[in-house]
Structures are given as structure tokens and as C-alpha cells.
Amino acid sequence: MQYSQKVLDHFMHPHNVGKMENPDATATEGSPSCGDQVTVFLKVNEESKVIEDISFLSYGCASNIATASIITDLAKGKSLEEAKAITWRDAMDALDGLPPVKVHCSVLAADTLQTAISNYEIAHGLKEVPNFSKETIIEELKKIIYPKVGEDIVSLKMVKYVGFSDGEVLIDLNMLSFDSWRDNVAEEIHEHLEKYPEVKKIQINFP
């Protein structure tokens, strides 16, 4: 795999790695069966709402570890509001880029940070548990990377239709039958949406 020097540095010598005792919030995203899992721990100043400490654990490849390391660097010392603006693109840029098939690692790292922040805000009464809707699905689809080019499937206009009713998600994807990434993208969609209890069934249609 062709990694940048920054990815290699963060992989070999990750920053802020390790379990945190008594964190104010945590989040775990990904699953071992999909080959990657990240946990983020946060310590937040109750007055200033600044992330005073952050750490991570990672089960995954070199880029999984490196993206989790950089995301903790980006968030440390930031206010929650500032940290909420950190995206997977920021993580990828800070690492001088990632191979297209590895972009999904930066999504997982950024996603885990955002979930940890959200968990903190919910626990401290700063926000309500968000309602599940079609918009939630679209936001999740924006986190799914087409590994061939390393861009998300929404930006690439591969998502033709999203529907949600009675717990059933319906997605039309513009991926041709000879596209070898079809199964991979479908698996990712299932992984991202099945964590919501509101989702009972997922139907993905291809042309």
C-alpha cells in the first residue's frame, strides 16, 4: 500500500493512543467483522466545553491507526463547537492524503469523534437525541466511500433515490453489474444503517 510519510509516522508512533480512565464521553464505531473498529475517549472541560484530553484505541490497519491518531490531534484543545466541524477530509488532508481504498478509514475516525461529541452533548443535556429520518440516512450515505476513487457515494451522485417508511430503507444506487465494488458498498451501507434501531429492513436496488 502506498502511504504518505505522515501516515507511516502516525502509524508507527501514534499520538494519544490508549484507554482513558474515567472519560466524560466515549464512542465506538465500526465492527471487527468488517475489519476495523475505533474507540474514542473524551475529557471535556465542563465550563469552557473545551476538549482537554482525547485518546483512542484501534483495531485495524495502518491507515486506521494513523487516521485515528490524527483525528485526536485535530480535536485536542478545541471547543466542542470547533471539533464538530472536523471532517474526514480534514483528517485525510492532515495526513497528506490516503490511497483511495483507505479513505473509508478517515471516515470511521471522524465519525467516531463526532459520535463521542454527540454522546457527550446528549448526556449533558446540550442536545436531544436526534430523530431518525431520511436526512439521517443521507448523512450516513455521505460517509460511504466508493473505494475505487476515494470519494463518497453522495458526492459522486451514485445515490439515485432514498426512501424511508415503516422501518424500511430503500436506496437506488447507480452502480453497474460489472462494478466489482458493488458488494463492498452494499455491505458498508448495511453496517452504517443497521446500528439505528429504527431501521428494520434495508433494500438496495442496482440498475
Next chain:
Amino acid sequence: MANNIAIKGLAAALKGGHVICSVVDYPDLLTNAAYLEKQGFELTYLSADSEARIDLAELKAAIRPDTVLFMTTIVNHVVGTIQPIREIYEILSGVDHKIYFHADAGQAYGKMPLSMKDLGIDTMSISAHKIHGPQGIGALYVRKGTKLGQVIHGVKRVDNLQTGGLSIALIAGFAKAVELTFGDFDKNLAQLRELSDYLYARLKEKISDIELNGAPGMGRAPHNVNISIDYIEGEAITMMLDMHGITVATGSACASQGLKANYVLMAIGKNHVQSHGSMKFTLSRYTTKEDLDFTVDTLAKITEELRSRSPLYNALKNQEK
């Protein structure tokens, strides 16, 4: 190339019929099998047991009056398991019509005795670089009287099987490699077996929660040790080993271009986590005990480091508390 010339050549001569191979075969065989299906042949893919060995009863049951070809990978390219070639031949030769027998010996040639008389193989492919020969050349064994249709067209060379100029340098290099491999064959094999047993014993001793993939003991080729290390991922391990000058292969999806877990490991009942944490050590007659000690010590340190970063391992430690 040798696999292609043999399989497509046999297919061209046979013109049609039923072909048997297995789900754990080398990609050359599986992609050629898919090609044969497109050409109108009917294919049966045998399953493999938890050690990647095909089931002889399943083979017997799969043979039909129109079965024309059986293909196998003598030593599995991922987990090193040796297929029961002699028993397979006995089954094939007991059928009342001719079933051609093609074998991929990429991982077997130079790693175990292969008596062509006893094994009844009709065509067999060999790779030079697997025995320290040059890359870009192989050999095809063809039993006398076996008819191969022409699959490569051009200026006729080597019984119509090849075209283009032959590379004398590659042939000379390959010949030298064969000479060196078989010069001290029995001693080399015994040494390889001793070293791979030593490697696995040392791995078990120094690293917790590992398991062997494929057949144990004499059921596997002497140069292959394939293990899964729990709670950590193979690409990360191989990259760290690489930084120390150690090269191993992994079946992790994260290390594959298609992000898919290794098909052999999945076919023999391993789960995604076991495939992600798998690695294959390949030994040669140039490997020393010191090399193996260095490898195991380095891997033990890397495993400890990566496990300290792993949420799966941390969760386990928490449970133990």
C-alpha cells in the same frame, strides 16, 4: 503461463464436458475454471475441510460419465496443506473412462518428493521463482501421449505450445535453481521441516492467542507456517514487520486491493477476524534459526504494541479483571 497452456490446451483438445476443481485452488486454476464455464464446460467446485483438504468421498460422488478433467493445487498456496494426490489418482484411474489430471505444483515443486510415475498426473505447472530461480519463467510437465490443443498462435516453438523467442538467460537460471534445489534434496527437506516446526513452537511460546491455519505436522508443506493472531489486524502487523526487514503475507481484507478477506481462509471456516489477523511465513533453504528467532522476537513486540492499541484486546483484559 504453464497453467494456462495446460488447462486451455486440454480444454481445446477435449472440446467440452465436465470439470472438477475445488474452492481452495490457486487463482490460476479458479480463473481458468471460470473461463472454461464460459466456453460451455460444466464445473464442479469441491469444498474443503477445516484444514483445506478436499474430501475424497465428495470427489468420487462428483465424477460423472462426462467428467473429462480434474484440477488441483498440490500444496495450498495460502495454508500449505498437501492434497492427497496419490488417493486422488487412484479414484480417477478407477473410473472407466479417461479423466485428465492437472496439478499446480507452484508450492509443491522442490518442497516434497513428486514421483510422476506414482502420482499419475497428466499435466503439472512449476514456477521457477518459488525455488529461487528467476521470475518470468516456469515449466509445464506433460505426460507422454497427452494431447494439448494449441492456445498460443505464432511461430511454433516447443511442440506448438509456445511462441516468440525463448529466453536463454531465464532457462539457464531456472536450470541452475533446479540443480541447487535437488542437489541436497532430502537434507534440505528435513531442515525445512525442522525449522518450520521450530518457528511454530517458538510462536506458540512467545505469543498468546494464536492458532495454526491449515493442516498440522506432516499434512502441510515444510516451508509454510500460516497463523492467525487474535485481536490485531494483518496489514498493520506486516507493515511493522517490514520496517524490521521481515516480509510475510497476510490474508487481511485491509491488505487486499479488493478489500476482501482471503477466500481460502473463509472457505475453510475461518471468520473475518481470523482472516484479518492471519499471516503466512514462507521459509527456504536459506532461512536460518537466527532469522526465525529474530522474526519471533520482533513479532512478539509488535503484537504487544498493536494489542495495547486494540479495543478488542482492551475489552478482553477488562473482562478478565
